[in-house]
Amino acid sequence: MKFSRLEYTPKDIVFGFSKKFLRYGIDLEVGNGLVVPEIKYFPRVEKNVMEEYKHITEQLLKRAVALGTESLQLETELTYLEMEDKKLVAELINLQKSMIERYAKEHGLHVGYRVTVADIRDFGKPRHDEESFNKMMEIFELASSNGADVLSIESEGGKELFNYSIIRQDLTGIVSSLGYLATFDMKRLWKNIVSIAKNKSILAGGDSACAFANTAMKIAGGLKDNMIPHSLASIVRVMSACRSLIAFEEGATGPGKDCAYENVYLKVITGCPMSMEGKSSAVAHSSLVGNIIAATCDLWSNEQVENIKLFGGYGPEVFLEILHYDTKLMNMAIAGGQQYCLRDLMIKSDKLLNPQAFVLSPDIVYEISKVIVGEKDELSRTVASAIKAIELMSNEEKLNLSKGEKRFIEMAKRKLEEIYSSPSQKVEKALEQYVGKVEKLRVKDYLEA
Amino acid sequence: MKFSRLEYTPKDIVFGFSKKFLRYGIDLEVGNGLVVPEIKYFPRVEKNVMEEYKHITEQLLKRAVALGTESLQLETELTYLEMEDKKLVAELINLQKSMIERYAKEHGLHVGYRVTVADIRDFGKPRHDEESFNKMMEIFELASSNGADVLSIESEGGKELFNYSIIRQDLTGIVSSLGYLATFDMKRLWKNIVSIAKNKSILAGGDSACAFANTAMKIAGGLKDNMIPHSLASIVRVMSACRSLIAFEEGATGPGKDCAYENVYLKVITGCPMSMEGKSSAVAHSSLVGNIIAATCDLWSNEQVENIKLFGGYGPEVFLEILHYDTKLMNMAIAGGQQYCLRDLMIKSDKLLNPQAFVLSPDIVYEISKVIVGEKDELSRTVASAIKAIELMSNEEKLNLSKGEKRFIEMAKRKLEEIYSSPSQKVEKALEQYVGKVEKLRVKDYLEA
Amino acid sequence: MSKEELLDAIRDSIVNLDFDKSKEYTLKALEAGATPQEIILKSIAQGMEIVGKKFEESEYFLSELIVAGEIGKEITKILEPYLKGAEMKKVGKVVIGTVRGDLHDIGKNIVAMMLEAAEFKVIDLGADVPPEKFVEAVKNENPDIVGMSALLTVTMVEMKNVIDALKEAGLREKVKVIIGGAAVTEDYAKSIGADGYGANAVEGVRVCKQWVKQK
Amino acid sequence: MSKEELLDAIRDSIVNLDFDKSKEYTLKALEAGATPQEIILKSIAQGMEIVGKKFEESEYFLSELIVAGEIGKEITKILEPYLKGAEMKKVGKVVIGTVRGDLHDIGKNIVAMMLEAAEFKVIDLGADVPPEKFVEAVKNENPDIVGMSALLTVTMVEMKNVIDALKEAGLREKVKVIIGGAAVTEDYAKSIGADGYGANAVEGVRVCKQWVKQK
Numbered sequence A, B: 001m002k003f004s005r006l007e008y009t010p011k012d013i014v015f016g017f018s019k020k021f022l023r024y025g026i027d028l029e030v031g032n033g034l035v036v037p038e039i040k041y042f043p044r045v046e047k048n049v050m051e052e053y054k055h056i057t058e059q060l061l062k063r064a065v066a067l068g069t070e071s072l073q074l075e076t077e078l079t080y081l082e083m084e085d086k087k088l089v090a091e092l093i094n095l096q097k098s099m100i101e102r103y104a105k106e107h108g109l110h111v112g113y114r115v116t117v118a119d120i121r122d123f124g125k126p127r128h129d130e131e132s133f134n135k136m137m138e139i140f141e142l143a144s145s146n147g148a149d150v151l152s153i154e155s156e157g158g159k160e161l162f163n164y165s166i167i168r169q170d171l172t173g174i175v176s177s178l179g180y181l182a183t184f185d186m187k188r189l190w191k192n193i194v195s196i197a198k199n200k201s202i203l204a205g206g207d208s209a210c211a212f213a214n215t216a217m218k219i220a221g222g223l224k225d226n227m228i229p230h231s232l233a234s235i236v237r238v239m240s241a242c243r244s245l246i247a248f249e250e251g252a253t254g255p256g257k258d259c260a261y262e263n264v265y266l267k268v269i270t271g272c273p274m275s276m277e278g279k280s281s282a283v284a285h286s287s288l289v290g291n292i293i294a295a296t297c298d299l300w301s302n303e304q305v306e307n308i309k310l311f312g313g314y315g316p317e318v319f320l321e322i323l324h325y326d327t328k329l330m331n332m333a334i335a336g337g338q339q340y341c342l343r344d345l346m347i348k349s350d351k352l353l354n355p356q357a358f359v360l361s362p363d364i365v366y367e368i369s370k371v372i373v374g375e376k377d378e379l380s381r382t383v384a385s386a387i388k389a390i391e392l393m394s395n396e397e398k399l400n401l402s403k404g405e406k407r408f409i410e411m412a413k414r415k416l417e418e419i420y421s422s423p424s425q426k427v428e429k430a431l432e433q434y435v436g437k438v439e440k441l442r443v444k445d446y447l448e449a
Numbered sequence C, D: 001m002s003k004e005e006l007l008d009a010i011r012d013s014i015v016n017l018d019f020d021k022s023k024e025y026t027l028k029a030l031e032a033g034a035t036p037q038e039i040i041l042k043s044i045a046q047g048m049e050i051v052g053k054k055f056e057e058s059e060y061f062l063s064e065l066i067v068a069g070e071i072g073k074e075i076t077k078i079l080e081p082y083l084k085g086a087e088m089k090k091v092g093k094v095v096i097g098t099v100r101g102d103l104h105d106i107g108k109n110i111v112a113m114m115l116e117a118a119e120f121k122v123i124d125l126g127a128d129v130p131p132e133k134f135v136e137a138v139k140n141e142n143p144d145i146v147g148m149s150a151l152l153t154v155t156m157v158e159m160k161n162v163i164d165a166l167k168e169a170g171l172r173e174k175v176k177v178i179i180g181g182a183a184v185t186e187d188y189a190k191s192i193g194a195d196g197y198g199a200n201a202v203e204g205v206r207v208c209k210q211w212v213k214q215k
C-alpha cells in the first residue's frame, strides 16, 4: 500500500504516542501513551552462546525487577555466526522466551521480544545468493515459531554500490543504490517477512537502513572530522527514509527498528510506533543527534552493548538502568501532560548544531515527508526528498554549516536537480558504467528478482 | 561558620543555579545558569599509569570537540596505589593539566579539573595513622601546585563503627559514627584542606559520605533485595548530610563532590554549587534515585567508568557523550525558562517509589534542612534530622513502603527518640561498649586529634 | 512461666530481635531447669529457622537475620559455663579474609556472619590479608574451606597469589577455595583454579554447605 | 592556452574535483607538446599536494581527497600509452584485505585509496579474505607491507591466523604487518606480533610511509 498523506503534523507528533499503537508480547502496549525501554546486547564471542544469552536475559530481568521497570522489550540481533546454526537459533529464542515468561509471571512485567535476523547474503553471488536468502527466511520462520514477538532486519540490498559511492560523495551512485536497486530488494524481502509474521500472528517490525545511513553517519564522525560532509550524511538519511518506508508499504506494522533514525519519517507517514536510539547508543556509535531523536520514539534503545563486566554490573543491565530512567522521565512528562514541552527541549538541543540533527527535527521531517508521499515512485521521491532537504538546509540561516559543507550543498543541489530532470534515464545510464567498476555489483539480479 | 538559615525554598532550588556560583579553571563558570558535565574515569590497572591517563585525557578532550561540548570538568580520583608515589602523582596532574590547557586554547573549551585524594588512613593505627594523614596533606599540596582547580576527598573518619553497625541496623552505632566520631575527623581534615586550597587560590570542593551513605545504598540494593531496609539507607543519607556539611562549615566552597547524594541538603543550606550523579552512574553502581538527584545539580557526573574499549569508543568518552546530552537537555530548559518544569519531572519520576529517593526530593530536603540548621550541635542535628525524615516518611501515604520497611520505621522512631532524649550520654555510653567489639575502633584518638 | 513457655519465649524474642528479653528469658529458663542443649535446640535453632524462613519469604531483611544470629550467639555465651566444656558441633570450618591491598570488608563480613549462622566455625582474618597469613591460618587451623574476598580490580590478582602460596606450602589439596566480591566473576574463579564462587553471601553459603555435605 | 597554462589548468581541475575538465585539458596539453612526465609532476602531483593541504587544513573532506586521487588515476590512464611502458615509480607495495568472516570493507577501502594517493602500489584482496589468500599474495606479489582490517570481535583472531600462516610459509620476515579497524587496538596489534597499527587511515599511511623510508 502506498501512503499518500501524513499521519502527524509537527505539532502533534511526540514520543509515546502513535496512531497505530500495538499490543503484543506479554501484556505489552507500545505507542499508547508510554515509552518503553528496548535493550540490546552482544554476547561475548569467546563464551558459550547459550550460556551468554542465559546470563544476559537473567541479568536484565532481574535488574528490571530491582528498578521497578514495568514494561520493557528485549532485542536479540542474531550474528552471522549464529545464523550458521539453525538448531542453536531455535534453542536460544526458546530459552529467552521461556525466561521472559517466567519472570513476567512472577513479577508482573510487561515484555516484548524482538528478533532481528542478519542479512547474510553475498550480493556478488548469482541471484544475490539465493541460498542465503532462503536460510534467512527459514530463520524468520524459526524465530516466529519459537517465541519472537517482533521480526526485524537491517537489510542490505544496494549496498555494494552505496559503499563505492559514499566515500566518493557520488550522488548519482547513492541515488541509484537507495532509490532504485534497494527498492527491488526491499519489496521482495518484505513481502516474505510480512507473510511469515502474519502466518504466526506476530509483528513484522521494520527495516533499518543501517548499512547506508548509519554508515554515512559513522564516517561523517564528529563536528570537526571532515571525513565526508555532514550534509551528505543527512541527505543519505532522508533518502533512506524513502527506502525503509517500503517495509511498511509491504505491510510491516512496527515497532520500527531502533537504529533506523529515519523512523521519524516513517512515523509521520505511517502512524506506526517506532523504536529509536540516541544518546545511550553512544556505547555503540557516537552521534550528533542524541536528544533530538528521542522526541518521537515509542521504544527507546541503547543499540548493542557487549556483555562485559563493569563496576556497576554487566554492560546490558547497566544500560537497561540508563534507559529505565530516560524513559521514566518521558513517561512522567506524559503523565503530567508535559510531553510537548520535553519534546521541544529535545529538539532544540540538537537541531541547529548539525545537518544530521536538522533533518530529524519534526518540522523539517514534516516538510520533507510531504514531498515523499507526493511523488509518484520510489526513485523520484528519493531524489525529490533530498532536494527538499538541501533547500531547507540552505534556507535555515541559523544552521551551523562550515564553508566546506556549504560548498557541498551547492554542488549537491545542482547534481540532484540534474538527476531529477529525468531520474530513470540518468540512473539506468549510470548503472551501466558502475558495473565493472564496482566490485560485486550485479544490477540485473535486482531487476529480475 | 555555622549555617543558620536556608538559601533556597523547594520552589526556587533548581539545577544549574547556585547562589554562590563559581568561576575557576579555564574560563569555567559553574552554577550560573549552566549545568556542566563532570566526567570520571578509572585507568586500567594492568597498563602504565601515565599512558592510561594520557589516553583518557586525550580521548575525552577529542570527544568534547567532536560533540561540541563547550564546558566540562574532568575528575581524577587518585587510587590507593597511585598515592604511594608522590612523584607520579605530580607528573600525572601536570600532564593532564597541560593537555587540558592545550585543547582549551585550540578549541575554546571551558574546563575545570578536580583532583580527589584517597583517604588512605588505617584508623586502627595509633593516632589514626598520622603518617598517612601527613601523606594525604602532602598530596593535596602537590595537586594544588601542579594544576588542580578543585580539591576533594571522600573521607572515612568513623567508618569502622559504621560498618559494624550498618549490617546490624544498629542505629546507636550509626549515630555515634556519623554524628559524633566523624565530626571530629571532618573538622580537623577540612581545616587543613581549606588552608591548602586558600594558599594556592584554588577551590576546596567538598567531601562525600561515600563510605557511609553509598555503602548503605549499595547494600540496600534493588527494590526487592531485602538486604537492609531502604528506609535505613535513607536515614543514613540524611545523617550523612549533617556530617558532610562540616566541610562547608570549615570553609569549603564547592563544587561539592559528585557521589555525595547528600549534596542536595548542602546546596539548600550553603547555596554553594554541587556536582551530582544519577542514572549514568549506573556504570558504577545501581541506584533508585537516577532522575531525582539531577533536579538540583550544577555539575552532572557519571561516577567512575573503566577505560575499556566498547563498540562506540572507550568507556570514558562513551559516558562523556551521554553526560553531554543529559546536560544539554537541562541547559536547553534553562535557556527557555523551563527548568522548573524539567526539574519537577525528574522529581516526580522517583520520589514515591522508594524512601531513598524520597529524602532527596527538594521539598523533603527543605523540611529536614530546617531541622538541621535549627539544632545546636552536630550530634543532636544528626539525630533530629533522622527523626524528621522518619516522620515525613510515615506521613506520606503514597510512599511505597513494604511491611518490612514499616516495621523498621516504627522501630527506628522509638530508638531515635530514645537517643534524642540525651544524645551525648547515650552515645558516650554506647561507645564504651563498642570498643573491643568493633575491630580497629579507637575512640580516644578521635577526641584528641 | 513454665519451662516450655520460657523456651518458646526465648525463641520468640529471637524472632522479634529483642536482645534484652532473650537474655532475661534465658536466665529464667536455666533457673526453671532447662538444659543448655534444650535451649539451643528448641529456642535458638527454632528461632533462627523461623527468621531464616521469614528472610527467604522477603519478610525479613538480611540485616535482621544477622541480628538474630548475634542474639543467638549471645545466648550461647550465657550458656557456655553450663555446657561443661562440651564444644558446640559445627558443620565445618572456614578461614576467610579480604585479600592484600583491599580494605573492602563489608561483603566479606556478611559472608562470615551468614556462615556462622549456618553453623560453620569461622576464622576471620580481616581485610588487607597477605598470602602468608592465609597459609599460616590453614596450617594452624586446618579448615575445610578458605574464602577470599576482593572488590578492586587491582587486588583480584592477589587471589591467585594466595592459591599459589597454598600450593607451594603443599596445602592446596587440603582445602576447598571459594572466592567472591564485586570485582570477581565465576570465570575468573575458574581461571585461577578456585573451587567455587559466590555472587552473593547466600550463594556462597550454599556452595560451602554442599562441600561439607559431600565430605 | 600555452603548455604551461594547460598544465596549470589540469592541476586546478584536480583541485576543483572537475573530472571532465581534467580530461579535456590533459588531451590538450599532450597536443601542445607536454610530456607525460611533466603532466604527472607539474599537474597531478601538485594538484594532489594542494588538495592534501586543504584536507589537512580542514577545508576539504576526506571524500574530496579520494575523488581527487581518482581523477589523478584517470589522467594517468590517459597518459599510459604515451609512457612507453616505463612503469610509474611507486614508493612501496601493499597487500591489503579484510580478514575472513568479516565483510566490513569501507574502512579498508579508504585506507587502500589513501595509500594509493600516497603513491603506494596497492593490491586489494577485498573482504572476507582467508589466510591462504594473504600468503599466496605475499608469495606472488612480494609486497613490502601486509595490511589487515577487522571490525568484529569475532574476526579479530583471524589476524593472528594470518600472521601464523605467514610464519609457517617462511614469509613473515619479508613483510611488515599493519592492522586496523574498529575492533582492534594498539595493544592487540602488539599482542599478536603485528609491526604496526593505524587508528585511522591517515595514521596507517603515516606508518607505512615511515617503513618504506627506513628501507
Ligand code: B12
Binding pocket: A311, A312, B042, B077, B078, B079, B080, B118, B119, B154, B156, B163, B210, B211, B214, B215, B218, B219, B283, B284, B285, B303, B304, C101, C102, C103, C104, C105, C106, C107, C108, C110, C111, C147, C148, C149, C150, C151, C152, C153, C154, C178, C179, C180, C181, C182, C183, C197, C198, C199, C200, C201, C202, C203, C204, C205
Ligand atoms: C563501600 C565502598 C568503599 C568503602 C569500603 C568500606 C569497607 N570497609 O568495606 C571505602 C570508602 C573505604 C572504599 C574505598 C575504596 N574504594 Co570502594 N567501594 C565501596 C562500594 C560503594 C560498596 C562496596 C560494598 O560494601 N558493597 C556491599 C557489599 C555487601 O557487597 P560486596 O562487597 O560485593 O559483597 C557481596 C558479594 O560480592 C559477595 N562476596 C563478597 N566477598 C565474598 C567472599 C566470598 C568468599 C563469597 C563467597 C562471596 C563474597 O557477598 C557479599 C554479600 O552478598 C563499591 C561500589 C560497588 N559498586 O560495589 C566501591 C568500589 C568497590 N570501590 C572502588 C574504589 C576505586 C575504591 C578506592 C580505590 C577509592 C580510591 N580512589 O581510593 C578505595 C580503595 C580502598 C582499598 N584499598 O580497598 C571501586 C572499585 C573499582 C575497581 N573495580 O577496582 C568501586 C567499584 C566503586 C567504583 N565504581 O568506582 N570503598
Ligand code: B12
Binding pocket: A042, A077, A078, A079, A080, A118, A119, A154, A156, A163, A210, A211, A214, A215, A218, A219, A283, A284, A285, A303, A304, B311, B312, D101, D102, D103, D104, D105, D106, D107, D108, D110, D111, D147, D148, D149, D150, D151, D152, D153, D154, D178, D179, D180, D181, D182, D183, D197, D198, D199, D200, D201, D202, D203, D204, D205
Ligand atoms: C557499516 C557497518 C556495517 C555494514 C558493513 C558495510 C561494509 N561493506 O563495510 C553492514 C550493515 C553490512 C554490517 C554488518 C554487520 N555488522 Co556492522 N557495522 C557497521 C558500522 C555502522 C560502521 C562501520 C564503518 O564502515 N565505519 C566507517 C569506517 C571508515 O571506519 P572503520 O571501518 O573503523 O575504518 C577506519 C579505521 O578503523 C581504520 N582502519 C580500518 N581498517 C584498517 C586497516 C588498516 C591496515 C589500517 C592501518 C587502518 C584501518 O581506518 C579507517 C578510516 O579511518 C559499525 C559501527 C561502528 N561503531 O563502527 C558496525 C559494527 C562494526 N557492526 C557490527 C556488527 C555486529 C555487524 C553484524 C555482525 C551484524 C549482524 N548482527 O549480523 C554484521 C557482520 C557482517 C560481517 N560478517 O562482517 C558491530 C560489531 C560488534 C563487534 N565488535 O563485534 C558494530 C561495531 C556495530 C555495533 N555497535 O554493534 N555492518
Ligand code: SF4
Binding pocket: A210, A211, A214, A215, A259, A284, A285, A303, A304
Ligand atoms: S550500531 Fe546501530 S548503527 Fe551501528 S551498526 Fe548496529 S545498528 Fe548500525
Ligand code: SF4
Binding pocket: B210, B211, B214, B215, B259, B284, B285, B303, B304
Ligand atoms: S562509586 Fe560513588 S558510591 Fe560507588 S564508591 Fe565510588 S563514589 Fe562511592
Ligand SMILES: [Zn+2]
Binding pocket: A154, A208, A210, A211, A214, A259
Ligand atoms: Zn544497524
Ligand SMILES: [Zn+2]
Binding pocket: A154, A208, A210, A258, A259, A260
Ligand atoms: Zn541496528
Ligand SMILES: [Zn+2]
Binding pocket: B154, B208, B210, B259
Ligand atoms: Zn565516591
